[in-house]
Amino acid sequence: MSVILSRRDLEFLLFEWLDTESLLERPRFAEHSRDTVDDVLRLAEQIATDHFAPHNRKADLEEPRFDGTTVHLVPEVKEAVRAFADAGFMAAPLGEEFGGMQLPSSVFGACMAWFHAANVGTSGYALLTMANANLLTVHAAPELVERFLEPMLSGRFLGTMALSEPHAGSNLADITTRAEPQDDGTFRLFGRKMWISAGDHELSENIVHLVLARTPGAPAGTRGISLFLVPKVLVEDDGSVGERNDVALAGINHKMGFRGTVNTAPVFGDGAFTPGGRPGAVGYLVGTENRGLPAMFTMMNEARIGVGLGATALGYTGYLKSLAYARERLQGRPTGVGPDAPQVPLVEHPDVRRMLLAQKSYVEGALALVLYCSRLVDDAASLDDPAAVAEAELLLGVLTPIAKSWPSQWCLAANDLAIQVLGGAGYTRDHDVEQHYRDNRLNPIHEGTHGIQGLDLLGRKVLLDGGAGLGALAARIRAAASRATGTEAGSYADQLASVLDRLLEVTGVVASSGDQQLMLADATTYLEATGHLVVAWLWLEQWLAAEGHADAFHDGKRAATRYFFTRELPKVAPMLDLLASGDRTTLDLDPRVL
Amino acid sequence: MSVILSRRDLEFLLFEWLDTESLLERPRFAEHSRDTVDDVLRLAEQIATDHFAPHNRKADLEEPRFDGTTVHLVPEVKEAVRAFADAGFMAAPLGEEFGGMQLPSSVFGACMAWFHAANVGTSGYALLTMANANLLTVHAAPELVERFLEPMLSGRFLGTMALSEPHAGSNLADITTRAEPQDDGTFRLFGRKMWISAGDHELSENIVHLVLARTPGAPAGTRGISLFLVPKVLVEDDGSVGERNDVALAGINHKMGFRGTVNTAPVFGDGAFTPGGRPGAVGYLVGTENRGLPAMFTMMNEARIGVGLGATALGYTGYLKSLAYARERLQGRPTGVGPDAPQVPLVEHPDVRRMLLAQKSYVEGALALVLYCSRLVDDAASLDDPAAVAEAELLLGVLTPIAKSWPSQWCLAANDLAIQVLGGAGYTRDHDVEQHYRDNRLNPIHEGTHGIQGLDLLGRKVLLDGGAGLGALAARIRAAASRATGTEAGSYADQLASVLDRLLEVTGVVASSGDQQLMLADATTYLEATGHLVVAWLWLEQWLAAEGHADAFHDGKRAATRYFFTRELPKVAPMLDLLASGDRTTLDLDPRVL
Known part of the structure; x- marks a missing residue:
């Protein structure tokens, strides 16, 4: 088993640089200590190593398949998501009032880095569920939280973010999915979505879609978009799953990489199912009508930092793998040494060292960047001084697009260098680096x-x-x-x-x-x-x-x-x-x- | 059928810039005229469009398979290579004394750009065969040329360049394949090669390997390497294929891209076959003993310019495809325009234009570079003044590593931008650009x-x-x-x-x-x-x-x-x-x- 991430570097960043111990002294995080943080980091490393890494290549080779009814994934994904939820990671960043660990975002980021480095395709299911759950805790009515949050945190239900439509990707102002109000206060949704990760699968009893849609008479553009919770299966008052909601798949997308996370084109309300005897996907308004996009955007900072973290983890693990190869693989001799001398490891060549040091500067720089941003999230949530909180939020606003884009660009560049260090071997599926490169190419595209x-x-x-x-x-x-x-x-x-x-x-x-x-x-x-x-x-x-x-x-x-x-x-x-x-x-x- | 390359740009480069008409006035190319060049370019475009492009994706999805005995390719590859050879392209750059068209290298490069743009995996079989044949015309004894050249030019035999070994990739000084001299003047070869493109298949009656190996007592390093022609099947004096030679496959490599060209690990002389009743791959010395590497390197300039051309073609076709998409796909509105206005094509956004113009500057710049180098090849072959020939060769020496590496770096960057222009769509196999990106990633690795x-x-x-x-x-x-x-x-x-x-x-x-x-x-x-x-x-x-x-x-x-x-x-x-x-x-x- 090769090393997938550097425990030492995470410790350096969290404790030698960001002084996480002082963070843990603040009231919000007082339940934690260096010991509990060490424990949770070790747990993340262990589950990532034991349950996520082993099927990373398999989930790439045997990509998700849709037979017209069901999405099929390799079975290891379900086990891994189960192990993740069972260890409490789904709830880790949430406050105690929601049954969470109230773990600092910066520590949780360090944990997630392990899962992303091990298998970014499988960790996608967890990440989307957590982003969804997190949004619900902020914006959803208590009865929705009551019904949906706990099953998501336990991994019984998984989540999606259903924003894009076939004709509206970067430009959400143009979405056309309709939400028609019903007498009972619910809505019925009709429309097609596109590029929806984890939009269907058999990993969980239910899938909780957070869907952007327009209510009748809503203003044009982004000011007329509302947010709805639309479950794949309707949930009874006692929390049990009941009738199938009118949510189906038009198909799935076949990607260059990131294949483990199924990417879908869901259809809402086309009559594939008839909840209550008629077509239309039953949905529940989350937050205020026409304020769906701002609600979604409250989660955007963290989602974008999360993308940056995923890109970083892929770059980091590629760096470590190319470094291990360069230390072992014998090839050539230094300039000026004759052919009778033994070959030396690749790392002895200055150009290879250049490629390794470049990778190191990109991936460790990126990890510092995303953890710094997560620390700003923690500061905003835990500092007493309102001016200090405001400053943290201001900085977070400026740094978030950088935390999303810089790792997506430069840790992909790191993966490119990792392939180059391995040469022809790096271009084959005998090594992981080509997959990391393909996986990482998604990151400059999604989430903005x-x-x-x-x-x-x-x-x-x-x-x-x-x-x-x-x-x-x-x-x-x-x-x-x-x-x-x-x-x-x-x-x-x-x-x-x-x-x-x-x-x-x-x-x-x-x-x-x-x-x-x-x-x-x-x-x-x-x-x-x-x-x-x-x-x-x-x-x-x-x-x-x-x-x-x-x-x-x-x-x-x-x-x-x-x-x-x-x-x-x-x-x-x-x-x-x-x-x-x-x-x-x-x-x-x-x-x-x- | 989408456009795969720009006929207009090729005409500009060849005739408005490089003044190919004056080149055609020189004695060596006097059989050609603007009309014959136009005809051969149109023929290349047509065969590339009709026979190469249609199976480009299929050959990627159904990659070569080795069942332990035979390498299986999609059947369209054989038809395409046949159409290429039947049209005379295998012989196009060779002199008339070898039955060639004596076409200028610059014109032939423009032809090859069509084949690479259409399907770089399939064109690989042709390219290797031509490089091999070209080398034979310069270095092989007349009886070898007599026996092997015509079948290669007609496509009955295809060729390889077998240089690398499992422990010696960039560093050819360390190859260990042995060539033992026999009483009849032939050699028997024993050793393993690695990363050999087109090393086995059923496309042709025979495969002609050009193999680097050491004879007994040869000096260490690059000064003790000789070059041998080793056919997969021995060829009788009457030109018919006879006994199977002792050449087998240890396996094939599974690549990220460039999948259409099978990449193999051949084994010479391990007794899989016993020509003449005993193990050992029968080989024929090409050129002078211990001078194999210089012989191989006489072809290296053109092989490296060929890699640059392939990288250019992939970048170019990706550019044209992303441009076509950006002209059609409606998404968003210009800065400052309200949501009631209709969406505009992607190309109306300055950042998209930036990505398109960047691609244009890379791919057209690269095409100019490789055709300029090919023109220097033509000048070296056709100018009268020895000083002018020497200058062309000097320039070619300096420019060749650039013609190989610059397109490999920047046309890959162009493919990256092509994906980005398409966004999520570009990351799926519904569009070609993700394949071009994967295919092109090989080019900074092979041929140096x-x-x-x-x-x-x-x-x-x-x-x-x-x-x-x-x-x-x-x-x-x-x-x-x-x-x-x-x-x-x-x-x-x-x-x-x-x-x-x-x-x-x-x-x-x-x-x-x-x-x-x-x-x-x-x-x-x-x-x-x-x-x-x-x-x-x-x-x-x-x-x-x-x-x-x-x-x-x-x-x-x-x-x-x-x-x-x-x-x-x-x-x-x-x-x-x-x-x-x-x-x-x-x-x-x-x-x-x-």
């Missing part, structure tokens, strides 16, 4: 594409809020640079401060253009430049946390920091120059010349 | 990995030859910049000249370090920086060729040039700064800290 994250960062989080979020970020970056000034990392502190200054300057140029189209035309470049700056900052943070420790592990942190500052952060300058130039090449492009 | 290309460029082509090759390249770049000075592209000319100056300066710094390990530690970065400079130059060349034409096609050339100079060439500066800095981060890295 890469381009959507750019618009979110620049359009909503930076330009709309008058710079407050960016200012909060800049303050934290400057604080780290100040701490590093005068140390061995002083030149990195200067470099970081200088790139930050330039980003702020360029942001001012972009904001002052007055042309909204031009301001947003290169939002993706803005996202990528800011992302690299943020990860450079988090590498400096890690360098500072490693100070005073001279062992191989901490030397590795310094080497990766050095790598990031010498070879990655310099990539930002041409991006910022482009943004400052107000270039209109793509904006003004006549599509006919393509 | 990306890292090997960097060592070839910097170590062999730049540092070892005293700068002559780089000087020839610089002269051509400066000539283009001079022509552009004072035109609308004047600022690009300045930018190009300035990056070239910096590259030459940095090359001097690297060359003068005196530390061979340090000089080569960042050869990959050197390769990537030089590649971007070269493609920028070729974009300026295309701009110049488009001058005076104001239609959409030529406007597209200008838009892509603008894109490359504003958004791609600036990426080179930090790479060159890194090289100039003599950074030792990866070179000095202690592998234990990874």
Whole structure:
């Protein structure tokens, strides 16, 4: 069994860097201690290793199959989701009032990293259920929570998020699924959804869909969208599953990767079933009518950080596997050594070390980023000072599109390098790295594409809020640079401060253009430049946390920091120059010349 | 049937830019004319469209299967290879003395682009056979040519290149396959090979393996390697196939992509068959003993340009498919337009146009690069002036690692963007782009990995030859910049000249370090920086060729040039700064800290 993730790095990030022990002293997390956190991390590692990793390849090779009635998965998925729920992980992040562990989000993120690294396809079922349950606790009426939450937390019911439709993916404003109010206060839903992960399967007694739909007369666009809970099987007052609801599948999608998580095209209300004797999918309003999208978006930060974490875990496990291969595989000799000398391990070649150190800087940087964001979630939930809570939320807003997109881009790049380290072997199914690469390619697409994250960062989080979020970020970056000034990392502190200054300057140029189209035309470049700056900052943070420790592990942190500052952060300058130039090449492009 | 490649762009490159009509006036190509070239290009397009494209997905889904005796492929592969050979393409690049068409390499490259774009898995069988046949015409004894060439050119026999072994991939110095001389002048081979494309199948009566092996007492390393022709089935004096040779398969490799081309692990001489009553694979020496690697390397330039062409074709076809999708698919509205307005095509969004224009700049830039290199092959074969021939060969040496690696990197990036343009749809097997991405991921690995290309460029082509090759390249770049000075592209000319100056300066710094390990530690970065400079130059060349034409096609050339100079060439500066800095981060890295 190969190592799938680094326990040592998780400990470093949580305890040597993020000072999770002080977090555990706050009232909200007072039931936890270093010991209980260690225990839950070990439990996650063990279940991930024993129940998730072994069928990762099998679930890829034997992808989900739909026979017109039933979705078939490899049986190991059910066992794994069961083990996950039985250990209490479904409820781990929830508050005690909902029967949860009230585990800090940052600790829970570290746990989930194990499951994603082991088998991202299977962990998808758990993740969606938790996101769904979490939303219910915030927005659903008590009687809905009463009926649906406990079975979801125990794994008897699993959940979905049913947003997209065949003609409305990135643009949810255009969804057309109808929800017709009934005399008894319920609704009947009619419409088709698309790209719905875990939309049907036999893993659980029931599937709880959270569905975006329009009520009659609702305003056009995003302000006329409501949120409904639509179970696959209706639930009786005593909690038992009863009649089949009018929810069916039009089919499933066959993906390049991430195959373990079935992706479906569900149909609501087309008469495949007739609950109460007539067609129409019975649904229950969640929250307020026409406020469905904001309700969904309260979960979006965590869902997007979750995508970033999944991307990170895939990058991380690929890195460790390519590292293990490079240490063992003999191939060639160093420059200048004759053919009579024995071959050396791949890791002895500078270009291979470059590919490994690049991966390390991407995957450990990404893990720091997502755990930092999770820690901000914890701070927002546990700090006393309202100003400190507001600052954490502000920062979280700015960092979320980066936490989603940066790992999706760079941990995919890490998987690409992992294949390259293995060479031809990496291109075959004899090794895991090709699957990680295929799996990870989903992450820049779902939960808001890469381009959507750019618009979110620049359009909503930076330009709309008058710079407050960016200012909060800049303050934290400057604080780290100040701490590093005068140390061995002083030149990195200067470099970081200088790139930050330039980003702020360029942001001012972009904001002052007055042309909204031009301001947003290169939002993706803005996202990528800011992302690299943020990860450079988090590498400096890690360098500072490693100070005073001279062992191989901490030397590795310094080497990766050095790598990031010498070879990655310099990539930002041409991006910022482009943004400052107000270039209109793509904006003004006549599509006919393509 | 979707468009798989741009006939218009091929015409532009061959006739508006490379002035192929003047090439056709040279004695070597005098049998050809614009009309015959147009005919052969149309024939390639037609056979690729009718016989190659239709089974591209099928050959991916139903990958080659080995039942212990026989390799099974989908039947369409055989028909396609037959149609290719029947049309005379196997012999097209060969001289008339070998029954070939004596077609210019640049024109033949344009033909092959159609086959690769349609189905790179099937075209692999043809490509290997042609490379093999081409090598035989240069190095094999007349009686071997007599016996094997015609059946290969007619498609009755297909070929392989059997270099790698299980323990020797990038490092051919370590191969151990033995070749024992026999009294009759033949050899008997014993050993295992690995990663051998097209190593077994039922497509042809026979398979002609070109095998690297060592004779008894040969020197260690690359100076003790000889080249042998080893047929799967022995060929009688009358040309008929006779006894089965001692060549068998240990198994086949299951790849992420490029599945149509079976990849095998052949075994020579383990007694699976007993030609002449005893084990040992009968082989015939090709060329001179111990000079096998140089013989193989005489074909390497063209093989590597061929890989670049395949990568280009995959990028190109993905671009065209994502463009067609972006023109049709309605999604969202421009910034600032309300929800009551109708949705617009994807191509109306600036970020989508960015992704399309980026692809265009990569794939058309790559196509220009590989055809330019093929034109140098033609010049070397057809120019009268020995100095001009020498210059063409010098340039070809410098440009070949770039022609192999740049398309492999950036046309894969184009395929990544093609997926992103399609979003979730692009991640499914309902569309071709995910397959192109998987197929293209092979190209940075085979025929010399990306890292090997960097060592070839910097170590062999730049540092070892005293700068002559780089000087020839610089002269051509400066000539283009001079022509552009004072035109609308004047600022690009300045930018190009300035990056070239910096590259030459940095090359001097690297060359003068005196530390061979340090000089080569960042050869990959050197390769990537030089590649971007070269493609920028070729974009300026295309701009110049488009001058005076104001239609959409030529406007597209200008838009892509603008894109490359504003958004791609600036990426080179930090790479060159890194090289100039003599950074030792990866070179000095202690592998234990990874």
